[in-house]
Amino acid sequence: MLVASCASCVLAAALAASTPAAAQSITPASSNVARPAGALAPAAASGGEAASVTNAQGGTTGDGTDNAGNAVPQESAFDARQKVLDQRTEENNYRYGVAEHDCYSKFFVNYCLNKARDNMRSVQADIRKEQLALDGEQRAQRARTRDEQAAFKRAQDEASAPQRAAEDARNAQAYEDKQRQHQLDQAQRAAEAPQRSANEQAYQEKQRQHALDQAQRGVSPSQAAANQQAYDQKQADFQRKLDEARAQGAQKAQERVQKQQTFEKKQADAAQHKADVEARQKQAAEKAEQKRQDALKQQQLEEQQKQQQEQQ
Structure with a gap:
């Protein structure tokens, strides 16, 4: 029994000694647990040390400020x-x-x-x-x-x-x-209601009186309707002719304005042409006078030269 206990102790010690090497050889790829990016090694520090690492990488402290002391x-x-x-x-x-x-x-x-x-x-x-x-x-x-x-x-x-x-x-x-x-x-x-009613009654009375007058003159309702239609047609024709006359008058007035503008333009063109002709004539006269003066001076110069030759 004592020998078996010693053998067990020796075996446990050997296994314990081999454990660190086995743990160091294990990688996240060979284990069933994926190692997160940036995670510490199996022998990493505790939670407080992990928080310190995060703060050193640019995190925040517990008082709501960063490592530089900024809020x-x-x-x-x-x-x-x-x-x-x-x-x-x-x-x-x-x-x-x-x-x-x-x-x-x-x-x-x-x-x-x-x-x-x-x-x-x-x-x-x-x-x-x-x-x-x-x-x-x-x-x-x-x-x-x-x-x-x-x-x-x-x-x-x-x-x-x-x-x-x-x-x-x-x-x-x-x-x-x-x-x-x-x-x-x-x-x-409400106050105007009686007046409107009275106006309506007066209109109806006028219509009845007009029908009685037409009956006394021997005009039947159909003839009265025909007369009214003829009157309305005459009024429409008169209004149409009046509109046509107004339209023609407006068109003629516009034509007169256009003719007046054309006449004024022709007058202005004629005046400009006359001024141009007079200017050209004046320039031609000045050139002719200049030529005459030049010819006269040349003649006088030739006479002087001739007199000088005769005196010699």
Whole structure:
């Protein structure tokens, strides 16, 4: 029995010594758990160290500022913290997958699996606690944002309340004015109703009297209708002839205007032609006079030369 126990201890020690080498040889491609991009190695730091790595890469700190001390929007800070938590979750799952894979090469497999599972659940509980805190802060921030928006809306409503009250008063006054005008129109129509009725009766009476007059003159209703139609036709013909005469008059007036414009243009062209002819004649006379003067000077010069020759 003692020999068997010693043999078991030696075998466990050998397996434990071979575990680091096996763990280092495992890659995400050979395991069933995919290693996320940018994830730490199996021997990576804890969640706080992962957050420090994210902050060193340009993330945000816990007080809502970046590494340079500049304030960042609250939503961006929440997103950065959520990204850190997601990364820690992926790293925790990866470490558990590697540990689970390594446990199958050890002697006490169940003990190793339980320990790896406990470590994974411990880190998972920490991440869950931080996730709940982050969710609570986000809910509080959303509630503050809603309260601020509601307060801003109330302030806007209170600021615009006098203007709305004035607009409502104007609308009410306009409505009352329209109602009073409508009542006045109805009253006026009611007051004019007897006069309209009297006018209608007078018109009917005139129509009856006209029919009696036509009957006394021996004109039948059909003849009266024919006479009315003939009268209307004469009026239409007269109006048509009047319109034609007006159209002809307008056309003749336009033709007279065009003729007047043509005559004035001819007169202007003739005056311009006359001025051009007179200018050319004046230039020709000046040229002829200049030639005559030149010829006279040439003749005088020749006579002087001749006299000089005779004196010699």
